[in-house]
Amino acid sequence: MSIYSPLPPEMIWEGWEDFKPVWQEIKVNGRILQVEMQxxxxxxxxxxxxxxPADYLNSAYQPGCILSFSPQQSTTPGAINDNPPV
Known part of the structure; x- marks a missing residue:
């Protein structure tokens, strides 16, 4: 990758080592999306x-879109962890 800039590389890449995104994969309407919680x-x-390929034409799933949802209880026992409910 080439970057043409009047700024020195140290300024462009400053803080890059500290960037650690936290991404999760969730299922929305049968499609798997990688998301960053907001x-x-x-x-x-x-x-x-x-x-x-048709999934990529849906603008609701394009990168940068914000999804609003409500957490739901899993119907599969032990789906979140292996501890049964008490």
Missing amino acids: GFNQARVVRLLSTD
């Missing part, structure tokens, strides 16, 4: 993980 009930789409 709070308790919002996430910003980082990328769509799909083999269906």
Whole structure:
């Protein structure tokens, strides 16, 4: 990758080593999205993980979009952890 800039490389790449994004994969309407959480009930789409080309035409799943959702209880026992509910 080439970057043409009047700024010295030290200024351009300053803080790059400290950048550690926290991404999660979630399923939305049967599609897997890699997201960055923006709070308790919002996430910003980082990328769509799909083999269906039609999924990439849906603007709701494009990178940068904000998804709002409400957490749901999993119906699969032990899906979150292996401890059964008490």
